[in-house]
Amino acid sequence: MTALDTDALGAWVREFARAVTEHRDELTELxxxxxxxxxxxxxxxGMTAAVAALDATPPADAAALLKTVAxxxxxxxxxxxGPLYGTFFLxxxxxxxxxxxxxxxxxxxxxxxxxVARGKAEPGDKTLLDALLPAADALTEAVGxxxxxxxxxxxxxxxxxxxxxxxxxxxxxxxxASYLGERSAGHVDPGAASAVLLxxxxxxxxxxx
Ligand code: ADP
Ligand code: MG
Numbered sequence: 001m002t003a004l005d006t007d008a009l010g011a012w013v014r015e016f017a018r019a020v021t022e023h024r025d026e027l028t029e030l031x032x033x034x035x036x037x038x039x040x041x042x043x044x045x046g047m048t049a050a051v052a053a054l055d056a057t058p059p060a061d062a063a064a065l066l067k068t069v070a071x072x073x074x075x076x077x078x079x080x081x082g083p084l085y086g087t088f089f090l091x092x093x094x095x096x097x098x099x100x101x102x103x104x105x106x107x108x109x110x111x112x113x114x115x116v117a118r119g120k121a122e123p124g125d126k127t128l129l130d131a132l133l134p135a136a137d138a139l140t141e142a143v144g145x146x147x148x149x150x151x152x153x154x155x156x157x158x159x160x161x162x163x164x165x166x167x168x169x170x171x172x173x174x175x176x177a178s179y180l181g182e183r184s185a186g187h188v189d190p191g192a193a194s195a196v197l198l199x200x201x202x203x204x205x206x207x208x209x
Contacts, residue, residue: 004099004107006062008206010054013069015201017047023197030190034177038079039190046077046085066093080119080175081191084128085198087114101149104206105139108156112136119174126172126184128191134163135199150207157196157203164192 020027020043028040050072059065066089074086091114097103112132121127138159142152165188172184175191 004062004096004104006059006065009062009065010059011205012202013047013054013065014051015205016198017051019197019201020044020047020194023193027190027194030188030193033187034172034180034184035190036176039081039194042077042079042081043085043194046073046082049076061096062099063093063096066090066096081128081194084115084119084191087118088112088132090114101143101152104149105136105143105152108139108202109136121174124167124170125174126167126170126177126189126192127174128189128195130167130189131160131164131192131195131199134159135195150203153199153203153207157199160196160199164188164196167192 020040024040024044026040027043028037031037031039047069050069053068053072054065057068059068070086070089070093072086073082073089076082077085088111092107092111095107095110097106112129112135115121115129115132119127119129121129123130123133135156139152139156142155143149147155168188169185171182172178172180172189177184177187177189
């Protein structure tokens with residue numbers, strides 16, 4: 001089994017969906033402080049539907065699997081996060097390589113770059129990118145240094161959590177939270193919190209691939 005085969009990626013997506021459901025109320029609570037109190041329900045609705053879509057029509061390959069998740073997130077989630085996570089999975093689906101750790105790191109980075117292109121947020125804007133960009137960097141660096149995927153994904157998950165925490169004191173410059181101005185400072189960004197769940201899910205499911 002490799003990190004990018006259909007079963008492994010399916011396990012990742014299912015673990016992410018499970019974690020999102022487990023943390024649904026917490027994510028919504030975070031969004032109630034600096035947004036419109038729907039991030040947990042948005043992510044839960046989208047990822048639960050994504051798993052149902054995979055169950056209904058088992059995907060032929062890894063790219064098809066990621067594309068199903070992408071299209072479901074885009075169509076089922078009305079909030080900003082749906083199209084952004086959808087873009088992440090769609091770009092990843094177009095970058096599935098040979099299943100090696102380096103290919104996984106490259107595909108993950110392609111997904112993150114899709115989020116940058118779509119949402120036009122920059123590091124420090126206090127968005128899900130503040131977790132995803134450091135994760136992509138840590139993953140690329142660890143894999144480039146010859147580390148196994150288990151070590152690389154642990155580093156990526158730790159970098160994502162650190163990135164999420166690093167922007168908590170900052171003022172949001174993108175999305176609904178930016179409407180609050182200074183009052184957004186001191187709150188955890190909900191999207192950065194869900195992005196940590198995504199990378200943690202990769203660390204727990206793909207590490208042995
Ligand atoms: P909405 O803001 O439409 O209610 P959600 O509550 O589901 O959507 O998602 C909010 C999260 O989306 C924010 O916490 C932030 O991390 C992320 N976000 C908002 N705008 C952008 C953007 N332009 N680029 C990246 N992430 C963004
Ligand atoms: Mg919201």
